[in-house]
Amino acid sequence: MNLPEVSIGGLCPKLPVIQGGMGIGISLSGLASAVANAGGIGIISGVQIGFREPDFEKDPVSANIRAIGKELRRARELAPNGIIGMNFMSIDSHYTEYVTEAVKQGADLIISGAGLPLTLPELTVGSQTRIVPIVSSARACRLILTKWLRKHNRFPDAVVVEGPLAGGHLGFKLDDLYNGTNQTLEQALADVVAYIRKFEQEHNVSIPIFAAGGIMDYTDVQRMLEIGASGVQVGSSFVTTKECDASDRFKQTYLDARPEDVRIIKSPTGFAARAVNTKFVQQAYDHGGIPVQHCFRCMPEICNAATTPYCLSQALFDAARGENMGGLVFCGGRVGELHEIVTVQQVMDRLTKPTTKTLSK
Numbered sequence: 001m002n003l004p005e006v007s008i009g010g011l012c013p014k015l016p017v018i019q020g021g022m023g024i025g026i027s028l029s030g031l032a033s034a035v036a037n038a039g040g041i042g043i044i045s046g047v048q049i050g051f052r053e054p055d056f057e058k059d060p061v062s063a064n065i066r067a068i069g070k071e072l073r074r075a076r077e078l079a080p081n082g083i084i085g086m087n088f089m090s091i092d093s094h095y096t097e098y099v100t101e102a103v104k105q106g107a108d109l110i111i112s113g114a115g116l117p118l119t120l121p122e123l124t125v126g127s128q129t130r131i132v133p134i135v136s137s138a139r140a141c142r143l144i145l146t147k148w149l150r151k152h153n154r155f156p157d158a159v160v161v162e163g164p165l166a167g168g169h170l171g172f173k174l175d176d177l178y179n180g181t182n183q184t185l186e187q188a189l190a191d192v193v194a195y196i197r198k199f200e201q202e203h204n205v206s207i208p209i210f211a212a213g214g215i216m217d218y219t220d221v222q223r224m225l226e227i228g229a230s231g232v233q234v235g236s237s238f239v240t241t242k243e244c245d246a247s248d249r250f251k252q253t254y255l256d257a258r259p260e261d262v263r264i265i266k267s268p269t270g271f272a273a274r275a276v277n278t279k280f281v282q283q284a285y286d287h288g289g290i291p292v293q294h295c296f297r298c299m300p301e302i303c304n305a306a307t308t309p310y311c312l313s314q315a316l317f318d319a320a321r322g323e324n325m326g327g328l329v330f331c332g333g334r335v336g337e338l339h340e341i342v343t344v345q346q347v348m349d350r351l352t353k354p355t356t357k358t359l360s361k
Contacts, residue, residue, distance in 0.1 A: 003221075003352055006208050006230045009130040009157030011083050011108055014039030015352050016231025018160070018210055019238050021087025021111060022168070022330070023047030024313065025320035026239060026246045029075035034243035034344040036075070036082025043111060044071050046088040046098050048298065048313050051320070060296050061094050065101045072105045085130075089114035089169070091269060093299055099123045111160060114169045114271065116144055121152035130157035134212070136164075136171030137183065138191035145199060158208045160233050161185070161192045165214030165333035167235055169271040177264045177272050185213050186227060193228035214334050218354050236332035237347045240340070249322020251341060253278065253329050259336035268303045268312040274333060278326030280318065284310045 006016040019035040021027055023045035032042030049071060050056050050063030068086070075084045086102045088095055090112050096119065099110055103124050112120055113134030120131045133156055135141040141159060148154045163185025164172050176182035183191075189211050196207050208230035215221060215232045224232055239246060240254050253276055263277040265285060275281055284290050289309035296313045303312065312328070319327030 004225065004230055006158075007206070008041075008109060008132070008208060011041075011130060011157075013041050013083055015348060016208075016210070017041065017348060017351055018111070018212075018231065018233040019043050020166075020212065020233050020235030021045040021047075022235055022239065023049070023087075024051055024316040025049075026244065026250070027087075027235075028245040029071045029078065030245045031238060031241070031243050031344070032071075032084055033075045033078035033082065034241070035238065035348070036079035036084055038345050038348045040348060041083045041085060041109070042075065042079065044075060044084065044086045046086045046102065047092070048296070048316070051313075051317050057294060057296075060298070061097060064094070064098060068098060068101045069105045072102070072107060076106075083108050085109035085111060085132075087111045087113075089269075090117040090120075091115040091299060091302060093301065095119070096123060103127045103129045109157065113160070113162065113171070114269065116140065118144065118147050121148050121154040125152075132156060132158045132160060132210075134160045134162050134171070135192065136162050137188055138195045140171065141192050141195055145196075149203075155203065155205050156207055158210060158230075159192065159196065160210045160212050161189045161229070162233070163188055163211070163213030165274075166212055167274050167332040167335075168330040169267055169269060169273050172272055174264070174266055174272040185211060186223070189224065189227050189229060197228070214332060215351070216334055216337060217350050218352065221351055222354075232351065234347070234351065236335050236338065237350070238344065239331075240338045241342055241344050241347060243344045246320060247322045249326075250319060250329065253319075253322075253326055254331060254335055254338050255340070257331065257335045257338075262331060262333055262335060268308045268310070269299060270302055274331060276326070276329040276331050276335065278319075278329055280310075280315060280325035280327050283325060284315070284328075290315075 036042035050067035053063035212233035315328035
């Protein structure tokens with residue numbers, strides 16, 4: 001099967017591969033620019049992006065806004081002809097400020113999940129920035145598209161369907177993930193494809209769909225295309241690359257992880273999430289938690305510093321640096337299949353080029 005040509009609101013990558021946004025500090029300008037130069041779409045994670053700024057602890061919002069511009073400019077310098085976007089969690093208390101700054105700084109697209117990004121169209125009005133929601137079901141997709149159309153007369157430029165094998169925050173109920181009663185990516189994708197195809201006909205638009213969660217190679221990509229996807233979004237495979245912005249310790253955690261080391265947890269956000277069962281995670285969930293030393297007030301409506309088992313931001317900072325018992329290391333469900341550090345180009349080749357084995361099938 002030949003890879004399809006994809007247009008995301010006029011943005012046409014050479015290869016239909018989006019690199020997933022991974023925070024904190026895992027997918028910054030280094031990784032995003034490398035993916036863009038390899039023909040895919042590079043995504044910078046906007047989650048607490050300013051954590052290396054000297055004033056971050058004192059004024060995290062200003063530090064994050066400053067870092068958004070820095071990382072986008074650096075990515076542009078490294079990949080002047082590539083497609084560079086950003087990923088933001090819609091539940092972030094400063095979502096409006098961060099998306100607005102990314103648009104101001106010329107991000108090609110904004111990908112947004114961790115909740116329903118219902119306000120995204122109004123934050124990008126009048127700009128060339130494309131908007132792409134992440135959904136895990138046809139129901140969530142229908143709600144977003146209906147509200148965007150009714151309130152903003154706006155269509156998404158693409159949709160990412162994220163399945164249960166994705167890393168980080170997941171759009172599935174915790175009990176379903178524990179019990180295996182959740183939809184598979186294939187089932188969710190088929191439902192979303194059916195809904196969007198009907199929506200396209202009704203409104204004379206074209207909305208490409210990207211499948212995400214557990215995508216590792218060309219065979220996986222081919223399977224998604226056969227169901228109706230236009231391309232894929234991939235996260236974990238890009239972590240174990242030379243170009244990834246994560247620390248060597250973070251990458252080694254991926255390389256050392258066995259399938260049985262992957263754990264479903266309830267994040268302080270309230271969402272189910274998938275992570276490596278590091279000593280930090282064991283302390284946080286099995287041995288009484290880790291007291292919060294400093295609250296960054298990133299989600300005060302959701303996360304209470306006095307009752308949360310740990311500070312999500314601090315746990316992700318520690319993970320990015322490889323500190324504090326390994327920190328909180330989000331990962332995809334197939335992390336146990338990653339055994340060596342490779343280049344971004346090698347990952348892109350694995351995703352987009354059939355091997356002798358796949359050709360023989």
